[in-house]
Amino acid sequence: GVFGLGVEEQALAHSIINDSYATDLALLYPPHIIAITAIFLAVVLRPAGGLPAGLAAHAASPAVGSAAAQSALAGFGGLKQSGPKLAKLVDWLAESKVDMEAIVDATQEMVSLYECWEGYNEKAVREAFAKMLKDMK
Numbered sequence: 001g002v003f004g005l006g007v008e009e010q011a012l013a014h015s016i017i018n019d020s021y022a023t024d025l026a027l028l029y030p031p032h033i034i035a036i037t038a039i040f041l042a043v044v045l046r047p048a049g050g051l052p053a054g055l056a057a058h059a060a061s062p063a064v065g066s067a068a069a070q071s072a073l074a075g076f077g078g079l080k081q082s083g084p085k086l087a088k089l090v091d092w093l094a095e096s097k098v099d100m101e102a103i104v105d106a107t108q109e110m111v112s113l114y115e116c117w118e119g120y121n122e123k124a125v126r127e128a129f130a131k132m133l134k135d136m137k
Contacts, residue, residue: 003039003088006046013042016110023109029102036098037106043085 005013016038020026025034093100 003043003085003092005039005042005085009039009042009046009085012046013038016041019113020106020110023113025106025109029106033099033102033106036093037103037110040089040093040103041107041110043083043089 013035017034020034020038025037093103
């Protein structure tokens, strides 16, 4: 492909697209915006050294660390030093007619989703519901 994505990056981008259905992105943006966002996040979140710890088991428990979120949103130009794949992607985005504001908004939405999932504790939610139901009686 144009960006030379590896198998892991393709799989991660696919997972990010699937995760986007837990948001309202599909109602707000056309599919190409979500796809580009997924590719961008997959390249940013999967450095050459491997996946960040929170994403290593992405399918079971997706979580994006705040450091990765900060680098994803810090500014596309500054990311070019992060590697050849990211440089190609940034150059392509700069030359394209893609709505960059939409890409940034979609990226922020996905990072927010992963931060929410990272902080989710099913046991605490169950206990809160049980307490609420008990208090209603």
